[in-house]
Amino acid sequence: MGNILEQTKKQLDEFYTNMDKKQKIKIGASGLIIVLSITLLMYYLTRPQYVTLYDELNPKKAGEITKKLDEVGIPWKDDETGNSILVPKEYKNTAKAQLAMEGIPGERFSYESMLTNSSLTMTNEERKNRYEIAQTNSIAQTIEAIEGITWAWVDLTIADDSNFITQNKKSKASVFVELEEGYKLNKKQVDGIVMLVTNSVKSLDPKDVSIVNNKGEVLTKSDNGEEFDASNQLALQEKVQNELREDITGFLATIYGNGNVAVMVNAKLDFDSEETSVLAYEPPIKDETNGLVRSMNESNEKSVNNPISGGVPGIDSNEGEIPEYLERTSSGSEYNKNNKTINYELNETRKKLVKAQGQVKDITVAVLINSNILPGKELTEENKNEIIGIVSASAGLDTKVVKVMAKSFDNTIADRFEEIKNERTGITVLKDIPVWALGVIGVFIIGLLGFIAYSIQNRKKKQETERKMSTDLLIDEEFDEIEISEKSEYKKQINKFVEKNPQAVSQLLKNWLNEE
Structure with missing residues (x-):
């Protein structure tokens, strides 16, 4: 057997030696193609067949599922859309069992389930109910994609638009959200959820959407106007104070240098809501006191009384025995009355003024100057007044109190840090x-x-x-x-x-x- 192998090897060596370079290249290329073909065929036949584990997932749920699959050592991959997770066929049942123990991802009835599970014998009412369930689950999944929300539940009451119903009911929506530990939704996020639900349901008014968190707090308000909760008020107040402090510090640092000015700002903001209605009338023609004549009514009245002549008292004028009186003559009277009424057309202006919340009510500022950089290490009264004027002008007209003081700053730590930095980087020689x-x-x-x-x-x-x-x-x-x-x-x-x-x-x- 050994001789046969040795002889075969010798013949192959002689055959290979007798071939020219071109023949050797052809044989090598053919062998390489055959090896690659066999390798690809073996990979195709032995590669794992991936099947869909869950689809129509939001990024948050997909992240929870993939994290759990990594923990249990089950291979996975996502599709091109990123909304579906695929696992090897032999791991599908194991993966579902492991995820079900953790309550992931939470079964929901989707639009796809509604279409695949429908039948010809299903009534319109059943189809309508299944559609509403799929719609609520779709809205809930979208809400769960918002930062800070771990789970959401939506209940819809959709008004029936049938012509046989005389009393139309209003559509309403209730949303329950479970938040992450220590997380709180801000007003913009709440308004976004309201608009999402409103645009998803026919004939739904934003006022008829209520949102409640897992602490039982109502996140939507029924009254009009913007409202600031305590956290938003504090955040806005800190923002205003920080901006004013940075502006004043930077402004004074151009005079006294960086690190030689310390500023503290206390700003009070007005979060009261106030609404004012104004009704004003003005002539339509500029610089005129009267408007356009809309109607005019004019009336004249005249009355005249004629004089009455009296005879001489006595027998000639009065028969019978009548005593005599003095003779009197009455003169006539005249009465004139003119009445003119003109109605002018005026411009009518109605204004509704709503005061913006969060306006600055008053500001107090404290400024501390490093006395080491001042001439004589003292702040003169003139310089103090100049600083007060500069700070008041830069902070605004609402500045009530400005206090200025000069004290020696403790720069020991800063100087030591600068020395260490110079020693390490060698900047001491090149400093100037x-x-x-x-x-x-x-x-x-x-x-x-x-x-x-x-x-x-x-x-x-x-x-x-x-x-x-x-x-x-x-x-x-x-x-x-x-x-x-x-x-x-x-x-x-x-x-x-x-x-x-x-x-x-x-x-x-x-x-x-x-x-x-």
Whole structure:
């Protein structure tokens, strides 16, 4: 058996040795293709077959599932959309069992389930109910994708738009959210959830959406206007104070230098809600006191009384025995009355003014100056008044109190830190050198090093060339001498041999001629 193998190996070696280079390349390429084909075929036949474990997942749920799969050592991969998780077929049941023990991901009825599980015998009412369940679960999954929310539940009451119902009911929505430990939704996030639910349900008013967290707190408010909770108020107040402190500190640092000014700001903000309605009338024509005439009513009234003449009292005028009276004559009277009513058309303006919440009510500022940098280490009254004026102007008109004081700053730690930094970085020597000078020095050093390196390299090349030339010349001379000496020696020996054996030489020449 050993001889057969040895003989076979020897034949293969001879066969390979007798092949030319082109044949060897063809055989090598063919062998490589065969090996790769077998490898790919084995990988395709033995590779794990991945099946869908869960689909329609939000990023948060997908992260929880993949984390648990990594913990139990089950391989997984996601699809192109990133909403589905796939595992090897043989691990599917094990993975579902492991996740079910942790309550992940929580079964929900989806739109896909509604479509795949529907049948022809299903009534319209059943289809409607299944659609509403799928809709609520879809909204809940979307809400769970919001930061800070671990779980969400949605209940919808959708108004029936049937024409047979005379009394239309309003659509309503209730949302329950479970938050992460210590997390609290801000107003923008709550408004975002309200708008999400409102736009997902037909005929749903934002006022009819209520959101409750796992602590039983109602996150939506029924009244109008923006409201700030305690955390938002504190955050806004701190933001205003920090911005004012940074502005004032930076402004004063341009005069006294960085690290020589300390500022403390206390700002009070007004979070009260106030609404004012204004109704104003004004003439439509500018610079006119009267408006356009809308209607006019004018009436005139006149009354005249005629005089009455009386006779002489006595027998002629009055029959009978009547006593006599004095004679009297009454004169006539006249009454005139004019009434004119004009109704003007005026512009009517209605305004509704809502005061913005979070306005600055008053500001108090305390400024501390490092006395070590002041002349005489004291702050004069004039300088103090100047600082108060600058701070009041920069902080705004709401600045109520500004206090300024000069004290010596304790810079021991800062100085020590600077010394350590200089010792480590070597900045002490270069501390007073301008930046442009350091740049010039750096360029000069780099150029000098480059010139030195070039000179050394050029010198080495020159020496190498000279050495090579001298070596070649020496070799040529030696070869010439050897050649001349060898030729002279051979010639002497031939001449000597011919002189001693002339017959042998002639016979040798004849043989050479006959062979030719």
